[in-house]
Amino acid sequence: MRHSDKHEKIIQAAIKVFAKKGFFSARISDIAQKAKVADGTIYLYFNNKYDILITIxxxxxxxxxxxxxxxxxxxxxxxxxxxxxxxxxxxxxxxxxxxxxxxxxxxxxxxxxxxxxxxxxxxxxxxxxxxxxxxxxxxxxxxxxxxxxxxxxxxxxxxxxxxxxxxxxxxxxxxxxxxxxxxxxxxxxxxEVKPRGSGRIGLDNRQDFQGS
Amino acid sequence: MRHSDKHEKIIQAAIKVFAKKGFFSARISDIAQKAKVADGTIYLYFNNKYDILITIxxxxxxxxxxxxxxxxxxxxxxxxxxxxxxxxxxxxxxxxxxxxxxxxxxxxxxxxxxxxxxxxxxxxxxxxxxxxxxxxxxxxxxxxxxxxxxxxxxxxxxxxxxxxxxxxxxxxxxxxxxxxxxxxxxxxxxxEVKPRGSGRIGLDNRQDFQGS
DNA sequence: AATTAAAGAATGAACGGTCATTCATAAATT
DNA sequence: AATTTATGAATGACCGTTCATTCTTTAATT
Missing domain, CATH: 1.10.357.10 (Tetracycline Repressor, domain 2)
Structure with a gap:
């Protein structure tokens, strides 16, 4: 069985699930289901839930x-x-x-x-x-x-x-x-550089920049 | 005891805790602790965790x-x-x-x-x-x-x-x-309306400027 | 080429820890 | 003493993670 096959399936499923529910509300079992894979299988390809997100x-x-x-x-x-x-x-x-x-x-x-x-x-x-x-x-x-x-x-x-x-x-x-x-x-x-000196905005600049 | 007193204390504590940990990782007990209030007290002022966020x-x-x-x-x-x-x-x-x-x-x-x-x-x-x-x-x-x-x-x-x-x-x-x-x-x-016709960007501008 | 053994993948039920929420009790206020 | 407000330990649902078991593939042996 090709290794990358499931890796990619899980990633693609995770993108969908994360998009729909957000990272925290997404369950591993949701991802597993969408990827047509057992919950445990995900842990053969990723260390944990964060790891899936980082990989994305x-x-x-x-x-x-x-x-x-x-x-x-x-x-x-x-x-x-x-x-x-x-x-x-x-x-x-x-x-x-x-x-x-x-x-x-x-x-x-x-x-x-x-x-x-x-x-x-x-x-x-x-x-x-x-x-x-x-x-x-x-x-x-x-x-x-x-x-x-x-x-x-x-x-x-x-x-x-x-x-x-x-x-x-x-x-x-x-x-x-x-x-x-x-x-x-x-x-x-x-x-863009202006054709004339119109870059300045005609406002009182009370606020001084502290930076150099 | 002033009602609004604790309400405000909880909100201010929640802002700090949410900022630090994010909504999901924040625990009610964290907020309670920071607000110097018992966990249960929070539920006298808010329906649930979401409610705190929405109130913010x-x-x-x-x-x-x-x-x-x-x-x-x-x-x-x-x-x-x-x-x-x-x-x-x-x-x-x-x-x-x-x-x-x-x-x-x-x-x-x-x-x-x-x-x-x-x-x-x-x-x-x-x-x-x-x-x-x-x-x-x-x-x-x-x-x-x-x-x-x-x-x-x-x-x-x-x-x-x-x-x-x-x-x-x-x-x-x-x-x-x-x-x-x-x-x-x-x-x-x-x-801003340009002093002259310098608004043109040298690219295909399908959209015409209607302004003078 | 058929049979057996070993390795590798995959499974999903069960575990265990983490909180949000509840509620019996206590303190404070009227 | 009645009522309101507050407490914090106890509850229970939830879900990430584990792991004993099963299935599949590959290799070795006959």
Whole structure:
């Protein structure tokens, strides 16, 4: 019997069950049932329940990073790259909805119950964005004062939250592609070097930055 | 003995415990201990564990909405309003870190185990943003083609994700105020009507701008 | 090629620990 | 002393994990 056969079956079942019930409410027996496998069999392939979740993080995000990177590396223009990132992220969520739900929820939760685990894959994914922004800055296309470390989180957060609520509400006022386009448009014209000095917002900046 | 006394004590204890352990890993006895109350006492004030969480959602978000609205209503310029929203949101997270952690995590998770519960308070909070954007559009300050329903999620997501990661990482490369400023700047110059036709992004823009 | 033995996979009932919740009792308040 | 409020030990459901047993595949022997 092929080893990987059941491994994959269990992972796919777990993604569905976790997506539906959340990690804590999901029972091993649910996963076993969906994978058409005995409860005990799961422990031949995974150490425990957490281990299944971590494996999902590692293996599945890994695949996504690979896909997105390949797609982005075909481009040279940072503006296009950012737009493609937005679109690919949203498409991924649409096509792999269950996985997206698991990642969105448990990624946030995971710090609480898996203290030791540092999700390097997720960091790697975010860094796709900051690298694009730095490239744009080197090319003098994006403003210098944009902090890549902030912008990457902002960009990701904007996409992910929009997608999350899109998944939740049954009546979609917008398509996921429209949302991707809107967000990348806002961000791009938000970080591009302006033709004139219009980048400053005409407001009283009472709040001083403490940072350097 | 004042009724509200213990009610409040339990809520405040629960916020701390939920923040630290997450809803599922938190034990009632933990909350009781922190509130200096017997386990059973909690059930005199709340129906069950979920009920505590829901009460946190309702009461605490309610307070926040009130504060933010009051602060924003002092302004007329939608640009300033958006900037204030960003700053207030971030300040709130800094000042009420435990509450912020609970909201960030459990808000996402909650759909899974509390099927029936619709978080109207959260929707109300988001709508502060869409209302600002609509106002800006009416005043011809913000672009017409920006969808308020998308932009509000994007704005909130950008702020919240940035704040989330700021909470997680101990070494802050940026202050929370810097992040707020960065994000509101990006969004503002992203949605403002451009002084000239520089809103065009050099990509296939099927969606035309209707604004002047 | 048929038979037997050994190894590897899979099973699912049973175990055991963990809490959320209850409730008989006690303390405080009126 | 009646009533309200609080206590915390006891209850019992729940479910992750284990493991004795069965089934399947592979290898060895006749």
């Amino acid at each position: 993080f590692e293996e599945e995000i890994g695949k996504i990073i690979k896909e997105v990177k390949e797609r982005i590396d075909q481009e040279d223009d940072p503006r296009k790259m950012l737009e493609i990132f937005a679109m690919e992220h949203m498409r991924m969520i649409k096509d792999r909805r269950n996985l997206a739900e698991v990642l969105q929820m448990e990624l946030r939760q995971s710090n609480k119950f898996m203290r030791e685990y540092r999700n390097t894959k997720f960091i790697e994914y975010l860094d796709i964005v900051s690298r694009i922004i730095r490239k744009g800055q080197e090319m003098k296309i994006f403003r210098e004062d944009v902090m890549p470390g902030v912008a990457k989180r902002a960009m990701f957060g904007a996409l992910d939250e929009t997608a999350r609520l899109w998944i939740l509400s049954p009546d979609h006022r917008y398509t996921i592609e429209e949302a991707a386009k809107q967000i990348s448009t806002i961000f791009l014209s938000g970080i | 959602f309702e009461e605490e978000i309610g307070k926040i909405i009130k504060e933010v609205k009051e602060r924003i209503d002092q302004e007329d310029d939608p640009r300033k309003m958006l900037e204030i929203f960003a700053m207030e949101h971030m300040r709130m997270i800094k000042d009420r870190r435990n509450l912020a952690e609970v909201l960030q995590m459990e808000l996402r998770q909650s759909n899974k185990f509390m099927r029936e519960y619709r978080n109207t308070k959260f929707i109300e909070y988001l709508d502060i943003v869409s209302r600002i954007i609509r106002k800006g559009q009416e005043m011809k300050i913000f672009r017409e083609d920006v969808m308020p329903g998308v932009a509000k999620r994007a704005m909130f997501g950008a702020l919240d994700e940035t704040a989330r990661l700021w909470i997680l990482s101990p070494d802050h490369r940026y202050t929370i105020e810097e992040a707020a400023k960065q994000i509101s700047t990006i969004f503002l110059s992203g949605i």
